[in-house]
Amino acid sequence: MTSFFQQWMPYEWAWGLATVAGILLIALPLMLAVAMIIYADRKIWAAMALRRGPNVVGPWGLLQSFADGLKVFLQETIVPSASNKALFLIAPIITFTVALIAWAVIPFNSGAVLADINVGLLYVLAISSLGVYGVIIAGWASNSKYPFFSAMRASAQMISYEVSIGFILICVVMWAGTFNLNAIVRAQEHHVWILNGFVFNPLLFPMWVMFLISGMAETARAPFDLTEAESELVAGYQTEYSSMSFALYWLGEYANVLLMCALNATLFWGGWLPPIDWAPLYLIPGIVWLLLKIFFFFFIFSWVKATVPRYRYDQLMRLGWKVFLPLSLLFVVLVSGWLMFTRYGV
Amino acid sequence: MIQVFAFYLFAALTCIAGAVTILARNPVHSVLWLIVAFFNAAGLMVLAGAEFIAMLLVIVYVGAVAVLFLFVVMMLDIDFAELRAGFIRNFPLGLLLAVVLLVELGVGIGAWSVGGIKLGTPDGTAAVPQGASNIEAIGLLLYSKYLFLFEAAGVLLLVAMVGAIVLTHRKRTGVRGQNVSRQVARRPGEATVNVKPEIGQGVSL
Numbered sequence: 253m254t255s256f257f258q259q260w261m262p263y264e265w266a267w268g269l270a271t272v273a274g275i276l277l278i279a280l281p282l283m284l285a286v287a288m289i290i291y292a293d294r295k296i297w298a299a300m301a302l303r304r305g306p307n308v309v310g311p312w313g314l315l316q317s318f319a320d321g322l323k324v325f326l327q328e329t330i331v332p333s334a335s336n337k338a339l340f341l342i343a344p345i346i347t348f349t350v351a352l353i354a355w356a357v358i359p360f361n362s363g364a365v366l367a368d369i370n371v372g373l374l375y376v377l378a379i380s381s382l383g384v385y386g387v388i389i390a391g392w393a394s395n396s397k398y399p400f401f402s403a404m405r406a407s408a409q410m411i412s413y414e415v416s417i418g419f420i421l422i423c424v425v426m427w428a429g430t431f432n433l434n435a436i437v438r439a440q441e442h443h444v445w446i447l448n449g450f451v452f453n454p455l456l457f458p459m460w461v462m463f464l465i466s467g468m469a470e471t472a473r474a475p476f477d478l479t480e481a482e483s484e485l486v487a488g489y490q491t492e493y494s495s496m497s498f499a500l501y502w503l504g505e506y507a508n509v510l511l512m513c514a515l516n517a518t519l520f521w522g523g524w525l526p527p528i529d530w531a532p533l534y535l536i537p538g539i540v541w542l543l544l545k546i547f548f549f550f551f552i553f554s555w556v557k558a559t560v561p562r563y564r565y566d567q568l569m570r571l572g573w574k575v576f577l578p579l580s581l582l583f584v585v586l587v588s589g590w591l592m593f594t595r596y597g598v
Numbered sequence: 599m600i601q602v603f604a605f606y607l608f609a610a611l612t613c614i615a616g617a618v619t620i621l622a623r624n625p626v627h628s629v630l631w632l633i634v635a636f637f638n639a640a641g642l643m644v645l646a647g648a649e650f651i652a653m654l655l656v657i658v659y660v661g662a663v664a665v666l667f668l669f670v671v672m673m674l675d676i677d678f679a680e681l682r683a684g685f686i687r688n689f690p691l692g693l694l695l696a697v698v699l700l701v702e703l704g705v706g707i708g709a710w711s712v713g714g715i716k717l718g719t720p721d722g723t724a725a726v727p728q729g730a731s732n733i734e735a736i737g738l739l740l741y742s743k744y745l746f747l748f749e750a751a752g753v754l755l756l757v758a759m760v761g762a763i764v765l766t767h768r769k770r771t772g773v774r775g776q777n778v779s780r781q782v783a784r785r786p787g788e789a790t791v792n793v794k795p796e797i798g799q800g801v802s803l
Contacts, residue, residue: 264599264600268600339630369649370649370731370732370733371649371650371653371732371733374650374653374654374657375653377653377657377661378653378656378657378660378661381656381657381660381661381662381665382656382660382661384661384665385633385665388665388668388669388672389630392626392668392672400672403672404669404672404673407665407666407668407669408669410665411662411665411666414661414662431733566775566776567776570776570778
C-alpha cells in the first residue's frame, strides 16, 4: 500500500498514511465483525437451548448488537467512590486495545498483513500475555471483594495456560521453521498429501486439540469462564463497571475470541489457503477462506459454551498443569525428534 | 525521523517510569510503573534491531514475572506508616547497593569501550550477523559455542524450581482432593445397589 501512496508524496508520508489506512482497514471491519459475532453467539446459543434468541431489532434481530451498543453508550458511567479512579478507567481501555493490536500480524491473504515481522508469533504471544492486565487492574482498582477474587483467578488461570500454549506453538514453529505467520501459512501448503494444514499431521493434531481448549481458557470463555462465574462472583471483574467501560470489556472479550479463532485457522488449518490443494479452490480469494475458518472455530466456541458445564477451579488448574503441560512437553520432544530424523538427517 | 522520535519517546518514558516506580507511594502503582518501564525498554530493543529480545522481554517479564509481582503485592495489607519507618534504618544499605551498582556500570562501560568485552564494537555500532535473522543468529551461537553454558543455566533453573517447590510444599491432611481416574473408572454397578426390603425392616447400608 505504501507504493500506492508514493505516487503523490515522499516515502515517509506514504508509509505513515499506508499504516494508518491499514490499521483502519483492519480495526473498523473487526468492530463490525465483533458486533455481528455477538449476535451470532446469542443465536447459536439460543438455537441449542431451543429458544429463538434476539429476533426483534431489525430483520431476524440482526441489529440487536447495535441497539445494545447504543443503549450502553447512552448510559451513565458510574465510578465507585472507593475505587482507584485513574486505574479503574484505564483497565477497560487496556483490554480493548490489547485485543485489537494483536491483529496487526494476522495475514489475511498472501502478503496482506499490516506488519509482516519475522517474530510475528512471538508478538502474538506477547500481546496475549498483556490481556490479563485489564482484568487484574480492574479487579484491584474496583476496591470490591468479588472483582478482586476474579482478578486473582484470572491471573493464575492465564499464566497457567500460557505455559502450555507456548509449548504447543513451539511445535508449530519447529515444523514451519519460522516465526513469521505468513511463512507459517505457506509451510502448510500440501502438508499432508493434498491437504493444506498442520492439523492433518498426526503429530500435530493433538496439539491443535490442546490449543483449542487452551484458547478457551486463555480467553476465559465457557467452560473456563471462572473469572465471571455469576453463581460465585456476581459478574467477576466487571461487577463495578457500567456503560461504555463495560462495553469495552464486552467488545475486547469477543475480539480476543475472534483472535483465538484466527490463530487456530492460521497456525493449524492453513490460514488463507483453501483446505484442499486443488487449483479451482484457489480462485476463491484467501480472505474468504480465512473468514470461513474463523467463523467455523467461533461456532465451535459457541457450541462448547452452550453445552459444556463450567469447570471447578481446581479442575481447571489440574487440566492446565497436570495434563496439558506434560503432554505438550512430550510432543515438543516427539516433534523435534521426528524432525531431527527426517528433515535434518541425524 | 520517526526512529529518532520513537527513541526519545521510549527512552524518556523508560526513565520517567523507572523514577516513578521508586517514588510512588502505593506498591501496586510501583509495579504498574515498572511494567510501563519494561514495555518501553522492549520498544528500545526493537529500535536497536533486537526484536527477539524485545518480544522475550514482554513475554517473560511483562507477561509472567510482573503478573506474579502484582499478584503478591495486591494481596499485601499495606501499612504506609510502617513502610516509611524502615527508610532511615535501611538507608545505608540502600546507599551501598546504589554505589555498587554504579561502580559495576562504570566498570562495564569502561571494559566495553576499550574493547574488553566483545559485544558489538567500541564505537557503539552493534555487530550485525550477516545473512541471518535475529532468532537464527542467537540460536546458532547458543546451541553451538555456548551450548554448555546454556544447558548449565537450564539445569540451574530446574534445580532452583525443584528447590522452591520442595521448600514450600506441605502435605496437608484432611484435604478431599478429586481423583479423576477413580471417578471415571466408577461403574453404576459398584455405586448403586438395588434392594427389596421387607416392609417395616428398612435397609442397612
